[in-house]
């Protein structure tokens with residue numbers, strides 16, 4: 001079974017998170033800029049003309065499609081590298097985990113698990129590069 005991790009993280013944590021993922025052998029990913037808010041509904045800033053509410057804050061969304069067997073380790077790596085300090089802070093983000101129907105690598109026509117395997121990735125390191133999806 002394939003899954004997609006959508007991690008909404010702080011912009012300034014992107015490098016740490018990328019390093020954390022590289023360290024466990026997660027290779028394929030994409031990133032986009034998003035704006036949003038969670039339960040605090042944004043933040044209040046004070047300027048010359050008083051205070052004002054910024055309700056949509058910039059964040060980074062990191063997208064990773066991977067095998068279900070690698071989800072837990074990957075989520076742990078993201079939490080560890082994206083959390084502010086030891087206790088974490090409001091606005092540190094959220095991780096969504098979704099089912100993925102199918103993946104096709106355009107160059108080869110490979111599908112499923114095979115389409116998201118890379119030389120030296122998390123599965124190869126664990127000696128299970130040929131496991132079925």
Ligand SMILES: Nc1ncnc2c1ncn2[C@@H]1O[C@H](COP(=O)(O)OP(=O)(O)OP(=O)(O)O)[C@@H](O)[C@H]1O
Pocket residue numbers: 008034035036037038039040057059089090091092093094
């Ligand atoms: N329910 C949601 N659906 C989609 N995106 C969300 C949702 N909640 C938050 N986000 C996105 O995640 C970002 C970070 O959210 P945030 O970390 O503030 O979550 P929270 O639930 O308020 O937790 P905390 O109390 O730790 O702040 C938001 O800026 C927004 O982009």
Ligand SMILES: [Mg+2]
Pocket residue numbers: 037038039040041090091092
């Ligand atoms: Mg919040």
